[in-house]
Amino acid sequence: MTDYLYSLSLAQQTKSFLLSLGMGFLLGIIYDLIRIIRISISKNKTGVILSDLFFCAVACMGTFLFCLTVNEGEIRLFLVLGEMAGFFTYYF
Secondary structure, rough: OOOHHHHHHHHHHHHHHHHHHHHHHHHHHHHHHHHHHHHHHHHOOHHHHHHHHHHHHHHHHHHHHHHHHHHHHOHHHHHOOOOHHHHHHHHO
């Protein structure tokens, strides 16, 4: 009876996927900025670990807020895969 609340139309899924590609691309840019700052400040192992932890925190918060705004808080596999594809598109 309320199954229509949990299904997304194909247009909504496509829009969400394309937005997740953009979010992944943006996360790639943020990673590069953090890496540039890390290289300019320090090159020791502790700096690498701290910058990676900072990026993970930023990426997790960004993904959480992205899922809240785009998909009403529902985490769907195609959104995570879209973010990964966008990130690797930028990175490589």
